[in-house]
Amino acid sequence: MNLSVKILVSMLIAAVVGVFMNKFLLDNEFVKSFILGNGGFFDVGGTMFIKALKMLVVPLVFCSLIGGIASMDDMKTLGRTGGKAFALFMLTTVIAIAFALTVATSLGIGEGFDIDSANRAAVTVKDAPSFGQVITNIIPDNILGEMAKGNMLAVIFISIVFGISIAHSGKEGERTAKFIADFNEVIMSLVNIVMNVAPYGVFCLMAKTFAEQGLEVFLPILGYFFTVAGVLVMHYVGTFSGIFFMARLNPLTFLKKMRSTVLFAFSTASSNATIPITMRTAEERLGVDNSIASFVIPLGATINMNGTAIMQGVATVFVANAYGIELTFIDYLTVIGMSVLASIGTAGVPGVGLIMLAMVFAQVNLPVEGIALIIGVDRLLDMMRTAVNVTGDAAVTVVVAKTEKKLNLETYNDPEAGIFDAIDVNSHEHDLGHKA
Ligand code: ASP
Numbered sequence: 001m002n003l004s005v006k007i008l009v010s011m012l013i014a015a016v017v018g019v020f021m022n023k024f025l026l027d028n029e030f031v032k033s034f035i036l037g038n039g040g041f042f043d044v045g046g047t048m049f050i051k052a053l054k055m056l057v058v059p060l061v062f063c064s065l066i067g068g069i070a071s072m073d074d075m076k077t078l079g080r081t082g083g084k085a086f087a088l089f090m091l092t093t094v095i096a097i098a099f100a101l102t103v104a105t106s107l108g109i110g111e112g113f114d115i116d117s118a119n120r121a122a123v124t125v126k127d128a129p130s131f132g133q134v135i136t137n138i139i140p141d142n143i144l145g146e147m148a149k150g151n152m153l154a155v156i157f158i159s160i161v162f163g164i165s166i167a168h169s170g171k172e173g174e175r176t177a178k179f180i181a182d183f184n185e186v187i188m189s190l191v192n193i194v195m196n197v198a199p200y201g202v203f204c205l206m207a208k209t210f211a212e213q214g215l216e217v218f219l220p221i222l223g224y225f226f227t228v229a230g231v232l233v234m235h236y237v238g239t240f241s242g243i244f245f246m247a248r249l250n251p252l253t254f255l256k257k258m259r260s261t262v263l264f265a266f267s268t269a270s271s272n273a274t275i276p277i278t279m280r281t282a283e284e285r286l287g288v289d290n291s292i293a294s295f296v297i298p299l300g301a302t303i304n305m306n307g308t309a310i311m312q313g314v315a316t317v318f319v320a321n322a323y324g325i326e327l328t329f330i331d332y333l334t335v336i337g338m339s340v341l342a343s344i345g346t347a348g349v350p351g352v353g354l355i356m357l358a359m360v361f362a363q364v365n366l367p368v369e370g371i372a373l374i375i376g377v378d379r380l381l382d383m384m385r386t387a388v389n390v391t392g393d394a395a396v397t398v399v400v401a402k403t404e405k406k407l408n409l410e411t412y413n414d415p416e417a418g419i420f421d422a423i424d425v426n427s428h429e430h431d432l433g434h435k436a
Pocket of ligand 1: 389
């Protein structure tokens with residue numbers, strides 16, 4: 001079985017086990033203490049898996065991006081690549097939210113909704129950083145401190161300036177670049193090792209989510225749930241296919257090769273934690289040159305959130321209608337602008353979409369308590385929108401690479417390229433997961 005099938009099977013089993021536990025075993029003391037609760041089996045297994053992925057992110061981005069920058073012909077290429085990626089990220093996010101607002105408004109989602117019928121959960125939304133703060137945080141006062149915090153924009157900045165300095169440091173620079181390139185290979189092998197355990201980690205994460213998430217929370221807001229889910233699917237298929245057609249690439253090849261990455265994104269609900277897998281897929285499965293993938297993917301994981309924008313668009317219309325508040329055309333434009341800005345300022349971690357939503361609501365005078373109406377189904381939607389966010393990061397990376405002539409079409413069109421092969425960790429001679 002290949003990896004995506006294995007992950008899919010473990011997800012399905014986890015969903016069944018989780019729903020069963022939610023229905024019949026929630027009050028069982030043993031299940032509560034040792035399987036479901038904090039510190040229980042699912043929690044420990046899932047947390048270990050997410051941490052194993054997260055521990056790879058900073059070293060991988062640092063080493064890979066330094067290599068990418070050092071191999072760029074000149075700094076103009078870097079500026080051009082960054083500019084194109086940024087423009088495409090913003091464009092796809094604007095399309096996503098405009099699309100979501102249009103669909104939600106035409107369906108009149110939330111109209112006549114009985115606010116008291118919702119299963120409300122307490123909302124505690126932290127303040128999002130201001131735009132100025134985001135910009136100043138890009139430059140670290142302590143390199144190791146920002147790396148330790150996993151501040152992705154700062155890590156990107158550090159790697160770029162290191163890459164530039166290496167290129168200007170003669171022999172010493174060459175030696176450093178060689179060492180970092182070797183280290184990067186080692187981390188890539190580590191990514192393969194972590195991928196090996198993915199089916200188990202995913203099982204724990206999914207089983208826990210389903211066991212905690214009773215089906216009852218969905219019932220009052222099925223309309224909201226399916227509107228977000230529907231627009232996510234339409235954007236996933238429609239917008240991404242559109243940009244691939246424009247770039248004269250077969251979108252189906254892309255979507256097929258993204259399957260296991262999408263499953264990682266879905267089960268972790270974190271674009272950031274998925275970075276190692278997205279980078280591997282972009283380089284080894286899709287044929288994107290390291291100089292583009294190492295830069296555009298971490299940037300996208302931080303500033304690009306198509307799926308999140310979709311949730312925000314639908315949520316805004318839903319809450320406005322539920323509270324009987326009329327939104328003006330200017331309000332709609334404000335929502336679009338705010339969610340684009342908010343996605344730049346917040347990192348791709350689970351649940352951050354709601355923090356951003358609070359910012360959007362504040363701008364158009366919607367009650368922040370409205371978030372309580374939709375929070376019950378947010379975990380599942382978070383998983384779905386993260387899958388779309390990550391696909392957006394990879395789509396833009398491939399398209400930018402194509403326009404920069406840094407896409408290996410042979411690899412892109414080869415269905416077998418970079419396929420993950422289960423590895424035998426006991427054997428040191430094994431070529432760690434790379435198919436020859
Ligand atoms: N979890 C999402 C991501 O990591 C962000 C969000 O919408 O909450 O991309």
